[in-house]
Amino acid sequence: MTLTLAEIWRHPIKSHGRELVGKALLDVGKCLPYDRHWAVAHEASRASDEQWSPCAAFSRVSKAPQLMAISATFDEKAGLLTLTHPQREPLVFDPDHEPQRLIDWVQPLMPADRAASVRVVRVPGRGMTDTDFPSISLAGMASHRALEGRMGRPLARGRWRAASRAARAESPSTACRPWCAGRAGSAAPCPAAHRHGGSWAVLSGPPIPPRRPRARRRRWA
Numbered sequence: 552m553t554l555t556l557a558e559i560w561r562h563p564i565k566s567h568g569r570e571l572v573g574k575a576l577l578d579v580g581k582c583l584p585y586d587r588h589w590a591v592a593h594e595a596s597r598a599s600d601e602q603w604s605p606c607a608a609f610s611r612v613s614k615a616p617q618l619m620a621i622s623a624t625f626d627e628k629a630g631l632l633t634l635t636h637p638q639r640e641p642l643v644f645d646p647d648h649e650p651q652r653l654i655d656w657v658q659p660l661m662p663a664d665r666a667a668s669v670r671v672v673r674v675p676g677r678g679m680t681d682t683d684f685p686s687i688s689l690a691g692m693a694s695h696r697a698l699e700g701r702m703g704r705p706l707a708r709g710r711w712r713a714a715s716r717a718a719r720a721e722s723p724s725t726a727c728r729p730w731c732a733g734r735a736g737s738a739a740p741c742p743a744a745h746r747h748g749g750s751w752a753v754l755s756g757p758p759i760p761p762r763r764p765r766a767r768r769r770r771w772a
Contacts, residue, residue, distance in 0.1 A: 568623030
């Protein structure tokens with residue numbers, strides 16, 4: 552399957568800001584560098600720095616909608632992350648050494664009826680993706696444009712949580728080949744099995760088995 556890579560997005564802290572990057576060097580079986588590199592555990596979470604934890608263990612956009620307005624810029628050389636939000640002053644900090652600054656900064660954005668954010672976690676060697684294996688999610692620009700047409704107005708692409716946007720895809724059901732690098736605007740083979748009609752794909756990790764068709768229910772007279 553051939554596709555054109557239109558955009559690369561990463562979320563340095565899971566559900567706490569998105570960043571558009573021009574290029575990324577990928578390794579087989581690993582996450583997009585610095586994507587979901589950190590995650591914010593809430594007070595009811597058992598997440599640790601030792602192993603992957605499911606998304607329910609973390610403060611995230613689906614439970615705290617105001618987090619969606621956060622934008623991020625990560626300086627890889629300095630190790631400093633800049634977060635901005637319309638209702639907060641910009642925050643520049645080191646997530647590894649100043650985690651409490653993030654907890655204090657985000658507290659006014661959290662719903663009062665949700666578990667409070669309490670600590671920042673990071674598992675060495677992988678990002679805190681929604682899969683229990685290192686992965687990269689891919690979204691189709693065709694789906695985005697179709698939704699814009701249905702709603703009759705432009706929509707911000709940053710509202711989607713995928714790491715990459717594909718401008719064109721052919722034969723979405725075709726098995727794909729592995730890759731090691733990608734650059735926005737270039738053509739590259741998609742490296743894993745596709746599903747959901749080209750809406751998204753997992754770009755690393757074990758292949759996704761095809762879904763079995765659901766059995767039809769028989770109506771009895």
